[in-house]
Amino acid sequence: MSRSKTAKNATQGTLPGPRKGPLDAAEMADAALTAAMIVALLAAGRVLAAGSMMQVVASFVVAVLAARRRTRAVVMASTAAACIALILGGLGPVSQAALAGVFGWCGGQSLRRGWGRIRTVAFTLLVAWPAMVASVLLFFPAIAINRKLRELVFENVENQADGMANILGGIGSLFDAVGLGIVDRALGSVGNRLQNLADFLIDNWLLLIPATELVYSVIYALLIRAVGGGILRRLERSLVDPLELDVQPAPEGPPVPLALNDVVLERNGVPVTAPLTLDVQAGEHLVIEGPNGAGKSTLLDALAGLDNLGSVERPSDVVGLGHVGGTARVGQRPEAQVIGTTVGEDLAWGLDDDFDVTETLAGVGLELPEDRPSSELSGGELQRLALASALRRKPKLLLADEVTSMLDPREQARIIDRLEALDDATIVRTTHRDDAVASDRRIVIRRASHNAVQAVDAEAAASMHQAGLQTIRTNVGENRLIRLRDVAYSHAAGKPWALPVLHDVDLSIHRYELVIIEGRNGSGKTTLARILAGLETPTSGEVDRASGVRRALAHQHVRLQLLRATVDEELTSLAGVRTDRESTGGADQQARTENLETAIKLFELERLSGRRIDELSGGEQRRVLLAGLVSRGVSLLVLDEPLAGLDAEGRADLARTLDYVRLAGTSIVVVSHDVDWTPSHVSQHLQLEDGRLRSIAPGISGTPRTGGTP
């Protein structure tokens, strides 16, 4: 028996072995994210009144999970999603979530085993169709066991048919009166048929419901196979085999000293770092510096034993990550480091002890109630909370990846002091700020050599720019693009719990301007960005726009806004350019095509032609997005937090590119919490504080605030 099982698994290629028992960390995370996606998609369906379409999308998401993970993960994900879906609208969404799970599982089996259409449909009919029928008949709305509701529904079906027949009859007799008896007879026969249909439905419901669901199931199965297969192929090309990761055993001794001996660290099988040689002695405090893409995070993950196993020499093979007296790690993205749903739950996760929440939080300068949901915390609070959880483990080795990036200078200094005071712990932390203290050992790592070639490329392209002036064609005729007067915005305006976000905002933006709006988290800057981009309407005040002005918003998460597989497809889709060379679009189409050619030059995308989106670096992805948006003929481009995670070189690069775009005729608004950025020309430098906008000293470059054309 176990033999046949092994054989079966062998045919499944890269699938995980015949493991049993609880989900490991990677499976658990995939299941939880899938559950969250199911619920969020169903919720989005409710908002957009496209519920059933989103249910189909939800089943694709499950199919992807089922194709890559054990059935146990699918069951867990669907169960959790069905439970949470209760708050979206009761039993209806619960059954939608559960059915998305069943159909997704069937689709996943088909994808994983490479079945053809017929086998897929047959399997789905065997498994998912009975589930769907059972759900309708017995669970929601439980037509089979709920006689009264059934009768009420049928009564209404019958009434509707009669009513429609009567209405048609009435209209028919009007036609009859003017001598068009044929219309009368036709309408009468339609009415009769409606009534017959209603009677047929009512008499045969127990057959008809399964029959309808049968048709649905077949369509569903084919859709999942077609679309799910497409998604899966893109996932496989862009990502990697499913991660295998589980909790590490408790440490047998201290996890230090560590050594790397001329090793190249990889991520997803691709070399990331230059050959590294490094030794870390007990009690040392190391600060690792280096540009984006040099592999700082990859190095920390390797030290944590999460990746590149075997590349680090350790005293025993045990890292003891997450255990008391072992290794503690805080990763980079703050919202990803906090895993509990509340502050208290996050601090308690993984440690079974009694502790004082207030005191623990005070150690990192936080003052929060235990039951505050983590989704309500700011980036800086999340970073400090994650750090508090790490420090609670009294680690012998602390790995901290950019853990003060969201803190203001005072809080940052306090955290650094706290870390410096940990004398008996070895600390390895990365930073993009110059915050190492004298006693720290500083290590600078450089990019692997293949990246250097790209830098040379960029320089060559830059010199090319200066050769000729580029112009983006827009339809705007006036100099002033947009003017906000006395603009105010409240969340939930008009309700008793309305939350004012913006007050008395006055702002004019002209052509050829680069405007910087800075503000801390929660200052209302994202709302202002959305108003400027036309995605939100102010609660009060005026927004005057120049005629023909087109606006666009580039969100912080670039990857989410890129939808196609390759750079070329993405650019034409973003710009709305036809690729079949049919000139039905007229002048606008012509302008977009020309704009796209210009933008490709401006953003130095020529050498990315033919590449896949997922192969690109974050900076390259952003350039593709901006180029596509600009080609649309956008004359006002709003960028929300474009500086996040960029090193000095990346910032300089962004400043240079945006300046070309500005001179080509698209005005730029940059909204950011990070002020450490110096483009060569800043027309207006504004600060948003508590929802009020004020002009601060002209840009660091010394450009006077003109408010007009250059």
Added chain:
Amino acid sequence: MNRSSSFFRAIPIDSPVHRLAAESKVLAGIFVSIGLVFNTEWSHIGVAALLLFAAFRGARLPLSVLPRVPLIVRFALFGGLMGSIFSDEAPKVGAISLGGLSDYARLISIGFIMILWVGILSWTTGLTAVGFALRRLIRPLRYLKVPVDEIGSVIALAVRSLPLVADEIDVVNESVTSRPAPADHAGKPIREAFSFIRDTATAVVIGSHRRARDLSMAMVSRGSTTAPLPPRRQLRTVDKAVIAGAFLLCVAAFVIPGVPPNTPAS
């Protein structure tokens, strides 16, 4: 803000209903819904509607929380109304069928009452509290060998990720809908819809894959994949009363015959 993450945020005011334990609200909602959906007479609908009204007032919710009915639903409701008015169901006053109207009104009110019950739960209870309540409610199933800790942890992590994922889905939606019409598919609505679905799903899945990777690493960094037990909640007397009352009402709905009795379909 008409964004999907608004589903997961309670309305930040204080009221007796807000202070009820999430368990009481979930259970009471389920009991009342079962009592109503299996007993569709006017008397039962009336009682459920009264309870709903009381809960709504008790939660100090203003009418402005009510969501707007989408246009397409309004059209459908209007069509149904016309059909019912001109049906032949007795009693009739002139051309207007009161019987038809009554049947229609019963069906529609049941639908609205069910939706609004859930609305009160989500307007008065944060997602986090609902997550804790769900995890406490499934705990007794451990005696049936159901892996409640595992399910509970997945629920906890899903609740933690939900606002982030919902925001991501909104960004993807905005990106899809703000694009110029896919020119290559102009005049081919099915292919257009197909590419819309595929693009949306792929972007959402790829975005969440990165999150899953981060999440698994964060869990390993805590040395455990099991969420801590949800904080104990001692049910107050009022919570117990609400649960017991809703349960008794549900039983009563089945025991006490409704008036006027259902007229079976011919």
